[in-house]
Amino acid sequence: MAALKQLPATTAAIEVGKELTDLWPLHDHVQIDNDVKYAETFQVRITRQFAIALTGDDVTMPDAEYVYEGADEIPGRPQSLVDALLNANDAYDTSVDFSEDCDVERIVESASQLGDVWDDATVAAAREIIVAAADAGKALDVADLPGRYALGAAAFADVLALTGETADESSALKATLPAVLYFNEFDEWLGVPRVFLDLDTVKQLREIAIAGPDNDGAAKFIDVLAGPAEAEWRKHREDVLWDPAEAKKKAREEDEAKSKAALAAKFAHIKDDPSKETVEP
Template identity: 45%
Template sequence: MATVIKTNDIGRVAMLPALRDAAAAAAELVTLWPLSEALQMDNDAKYAENLQVRITRTIARILTGEDVTVPDAEYVYEGAAEIPGRPQTVVDALLRANEAYDAISAYSESGDAKLVMAASAMLGVDWDQNTVNTVAESLESIGSSLGLSDDGLKATLDPEGIAQRFALSIVSINTLLDAIGIDDPNQPQRALPALIFFNELQERLAIPRVFLSDHDFTGMLNARTEGSVKLISFAEFISPLAQREWKKHLEDVLWDPNVAKEQAKAEDERKNKEALAAKFAHVQNNDDGKEHVEL
């Protein structure tokens, strides 16, 4: 039977210092919404596209164990079905990753667990029937917790409200990973549905999305198996990664090419001045302005 989402677990996770730091970063980001400036809206759209490229690359690297590159992921995201000079196994894995990413995207609005199961099938995860049943029960439990919490949780965008929602998200994913039975970090493929489900859960709870590299993902699984308290270890591992991503998202949205150009120009001028000063550092400065002469 699937693990029940416990309120005291959410409270324990929400009080962790690392999670509260992450929640503060998320609050700084979400206060920008709704975006009204054209440049910021364009920047956010580019961030979303880039995030899908980054996540599908992570998925393909885990599925294949091969060195999937950023250009590989970009080409497939843009519609390529083959890439000259690159293994077709890489391209096929990226195609499956994008298909699953798109298939699960409606969960944030509908909460339909069938979308999670469909995306899992697209990724070709190796689950037996007992695991499928346990995962389905776990998703039902998660859905019930979200349904009871939706109105109250979405009403607050302050750090405390975000901390509570982020904690709920972490407890939910931990429950899903328990249902999958991922006790061996050397088999991360089995847990891949949790990776794409995580962000749809975040979106449903009005929390910014998170990026995990393949190393981050296997590290997260290791944290759950090696930690003395699995849930707390998981939360303490994921929180700094979320904080890092939310700071990046904020920087990406606020990026202004004109300001960036001026900053780059100022930095070049500073470096040139430092280089010039270093070049003539051996020349003594005399009060009379005349060249020093040795007697």
């Protein structure tokens, strides 16, 4: 962990992360509302990815939003897709409290809710990793954001590596899902903002984790993780600072500019008449 926190990719990510964490604690009611909305949308984005992994179907954001809002069926959509979204939301909701108490059983239960994607051996190994990482986190200074980020990444890699014995690619991808939940909730407990990871990135991180930390494997893991982390933290900060009144004003100004440009283009072919008498203002 000491080495990981010194890596250039860690330093770059933390610079972006601090721009977000420095906003807290939030006091402005608009920013607080924005942060709540961000958290809701984050869950929708994550559970959509999970449902894609669980079913192999083309799950849309409207599908995921509809189920998040309480639907247990969607007209014209396969029930298996809806069930996968329901299970994904149950697993997400179960894992959230891990960020409060680091109770490993919350992650184990989340794995079960996703369809027993972890076998008994994986569960036993994950318990050891998760408990050890929590103990390590308790020893870190609150202000040591690079160290906390490095610990979260290292623990995530360790849990992802447990999926290396999984037989086929589909099962392997499903087995990564509880690790993603764990990563985000452990980071939250550590005081590191959550990171959205698409399935392609999760696959890439899994391959690096399985290969092990030797031969620059740990550095490669940090390098791959840094991009999504920076992008998500920028998005989170922009979402929190979004001002609806300013956005409305900007949209109106853009509409007016487009209208003027369209009007100018419409009459661009009309030449000025040089014989026309000039009218003094």
